[in-house]
Every structure is written in structure tokens, then in C-alpha cells.
Amino acid sequence: MRILVLGSGAREHAIVRALLRSSQPDAHEIIAAPGNAGIAALVETVKLDASNGRLVADYARDSEVDLVVIGPEAPLVAGVGDALRRYGIPVFGPDKAAAALEGSKSFAKRVMEAAKVPTGGAVHADTVEEVEAALDRFGAPHVVKADGLAAGKGVLVTDDRQAALDHASFYLQQGGVLIEEHLAGPEVSLFLLADGHDVLPLSPAQDFKRVFDGDAGPNTGGMGAYSPLPWLSDRWPSEADFVDEVVDRIALPTIRQLEAEGTPFVGLLYCGLILTADGIRVIEFNARFGDPETQVVLPRLDTPLADLITAAATGGLGRLPYPKFSGDVAVTVVLASEGYPENPITGRPIRGLAELEADLPEGVTVDHAATALVDGQYVATGGRVLSVVARGVDFAQARERAYAALGRLDLEGAHFRTDIAARVAQ
Ligand code: AMP
Ligand code: GLY
Numbered sequence: 440m441r442i443l444v445l446g447s448g449a450r451e452h453a454i455v456r457a458l459l460r461s462s463q464p465d466a467h468e469i470i471a472a473p474g475n476a477g478i479a480a481l482v483e484t485v486k487l488d489a490s491n492g493r494l495v496a497d498y499a500r501d502s503e504v505d506l507v508v509i510g511p512e513a514p515l516v517a518g519v520g521d522a523l524r525r526y527g528i529p530v531f532g533p534d535k536a537a538a539a540l541e542g543s544k545s546f547a548k549r550v551m552e553a554a555k556v557p558t559g560g561a562v563h564a565d566t567v568e569e570v571e572a573a574l575d576r577f578g579a580p581h582v583v584k585a586d587g588l589a590a591g592k593g594v595l596v597t598d599d600r601q602a603a604l605d606h607a608s609f610y611l612q613q614g615g616v617l618i619e620e621h622l623a624g625p626e627v628s629l630f631l632l633a634d635g636h637d638v639l640p641l642s643p644a645q646d647f648k649r650v651f652d653g654d655a656g657p658n659t660g661g662m663g664a665y666s667p668l669p670w671l672s673d674r675w676p677s678e679a680d681f682v683d684e685v686v687d688r689i690a691l692p693t694i695r696q697l698e699a700e701g702t703p704f705v706g707l708l709y710c711g712l713i714l715t716a717d718g719i720r721v722i723e724f725n726a727r728f729g730d731p732e733t734q735v736v737l738p739r740l741d742t743p744l745a746d747l748i749t750a751a752a753t754g755g756l757g758r759l760p761y762p763k764f765s766g767d768v769a770v771t772v773v774l775a776s777e778g779y780p781e782n783p784i785t786g787r788p789i790r791g792l793a794e795l796e797a798d799l800p801e802g803v804t805v806d807h808a809a810t811a812l813v814d815g816q817y818v819a820t821g822g823r824v825l826s827v828v829a830r831g832v833d834f835a836q837a838r839e840r841a842y843a844a845l846g847r848l849d850l851e852g853a854h855f856r857t858d859i860a861a862r863v864a865q
Pocket of ligand 1: 559582619620621623648658711722723
């Protein structure tokens, strides 16, 4: 099969790796658009604006692509899935209408209400007066979210009412905000493949969203992750029982609700969950694989990803068994440019990366995100530069491997969290 992967992040690097790991060697030809320097070392990359539906669909048709995997949210919300489906090309990624599950938090709340999916209370506000009334109704800590897409930076959780008001005022001009009830508890990301009618769950992961150690500083797109989550069996008989509960009470009702509304969801349903004292609650849905969680979930997937994605894109997931995962663990740590998330400084050389990749320690891979090769030298081109991924027999070993590899990289001013999976390793 010829598979086109849209996107340019570490998530897409991990997706490409997993697609290449097929049951038969050379079963699939992968093309990435636009990709990055790491992806280009593995497969053909094409300079293409991944969010331009017409360009992508024309390219896919002319290049006889059999399947398109849409990595990031922007092309989904821009309707790239719709454009491809108009040409009859199988797509892993929902149409614009169903991608509103991620693109519009108000839409997601409405669908959850209709499907009786457990989530926190929320009010959409379009004016400062509405914001103030909602902040007073829910009380502190305040949770303020941009209603539209904001690259993981639209959410503020704070006890400071003025800070909540300022954050809301900024996003009021851009489609309004959601004021939410504050939920407390550990967070879990669970990914499910969906074919519009059925779902198949992957293995749970946990993401570290705040920029600094100890969950300090602003929210980011994600600074690290690990999978699986052994502590789930403190509250459920096993991880599988937790996953079944999410399938039965959250994912399947949501997918069936969208099907009933005539906007079937085909692609990856990302359930962002919080495990409160009162049970599982949805904090957000995304319409695509999470970054950096994908970098720890897909390496552990033993079932060929291409088979799963093809079944999701063409229908028939319900006939497949649950995907199988290896018994080892995975940890990823994100290397970020100076100034990320507010004002990342780019263009600096990433010293040691070529040497590390030429001599990778056991269990370690590097998924590139914002990298480019300039005159034979890797340079950082954005905020989240790369994800170092390490597998191990346990979290202590995986952490040791990841941080030892990171120690070999030298990017001026760069930062990373030192406490990824630290607690679970103890
Ligand atoms: P989101 O982009 O909606 O996933 O929010 C980003 C982060 O903000 C989440 O991972 C949580 O840590 C936090 N957050 C979002 N909504 C809530 C909420 N209702 N209560 C507590 N924390 C929240
Ligand atoms: N890691 C959070 C996200 O992908 O949205």
C-alpha cells in the first residue's frame, strides 16, 4: 500500500516508524508531507501544505495513494478529510464536521451531554459579563479554555480571578471561551481507533503538560509521557477493566452519537480523562493521536498499525480483536527550545544528534519534531524540537536510558523536564 502521512511532528515520526514495522517487509510505501529531517531519513517526504485540502487531495490522487493518515488537528479542522473523501480516497482522520469534537469545545460538550458521557460542568461565554458570572458560579480554582484550537496553550487553571479574566478576554475575540468546573485527580490519555461505528482501544498513557518540573509553569503541547499506567490497577481490577469502562461509557457512546447525527467519526478518538474521586470524567476530546503520548504508545504496539488504520478508514474495526501491546514500558522526554512555550528561539544547531543517531543505545529512538538539516547540520526550527523515546523492562531502566541519551545532546538554551515518569519509577 502507498500511505501518505500528513504532518511534521514527533508524533508523525512515531506513526511512520509504526507503519514501517509491518508483518511483511516492504509491505508499505510511506510518503510524508511535509515531514521533518528525521522522517526524511526514513521515507520520501514531499513539500506540501498539509492543511490545503485541494492540494493534498490532488497530490494523493495523482500519486495513487491508497490511504491517507492525517496527523495534526489543523488539517482535520480545515476539512482535508472531506476533500480526500470526495475523491474516494480512504482517510484515517475525521471530516471537518466530526473534527469539531476537538475544534470546538462547545460542540464536544453538547455531544457529551447528548450521549450521557461523564464530564465536568461548563459554560460558553462570549462577553466579559458572562465570563464573570461563570467564574463566580463555579468558584476557584478557575478553569478557562479557548473554545477553538490553541495548540495546547488555550487552557488556564488558576486561583487568581484576575488572571482568569485576562486569559478569557484574550480568547473572547477568537471564538469565545469555556469556563469549566475544576476537576481533581490523575490524568490519563486513552487513544481509540474509530471507523464511525466501532472502536478499538490502544494502551493508556500519561502526558506531562506543564513546562517545568513538579507541574510548574504554563501548559504546553506536552513535555513528556509514559505508557502503560501500572497504578490504574489500584482502582480497577486491571488496566483492561479501566479501558473497558472508557470504551463502554465514553468512547462508544460518543462515536454512536456522532453516527446518529450524520457526522460519523473515522480516525483517532483521543480521550483526555481525569480520574476524580467520583469516577472518570472527560476533560477534552482530540480528533487525532496525542503528542507526545503517541511516541510511547506506538512503539509498544505489536499489532501492525497499518492493518488497524486501514480497517478504521474502510470500516470493519468491529471484526478485529483488541490490538496487542508488548509487556515492556516506554518513556519519552521532549527537548524544547529556549523560550518555549511563549517565544521559542529557533535556528540553533542541535549538537550531538547525528552522533547519537549513528550509535543509538539499546531501547532508545529519537523522534524528530522541529528539526531541519542545514548544510549537513541539524538545527532546531521550533519549540518542541524532538522526543527522546526509551523502552525498558521497567520505568527506572527506561528513564535512565532516555535521560542518558538526552545528556548527549547540546542545544543552546534548551530545556526539558527531569521528572518524567519519576513517580511511577519508584
Ligand atoms: P485541555 O487542553 O482541555 O486538555 O487542558 C489542558 C490541561 O488543563 C489538562 O490536561 C488539565 O491538566 C487542565 N485542565 C483542563 N480542564 C480542566 C478541568 N476542568 N479541571 C482541572 N484541570 C483541567
Ligand atoms: N499531548 C496533548 C495533546 O496531544 O493534545
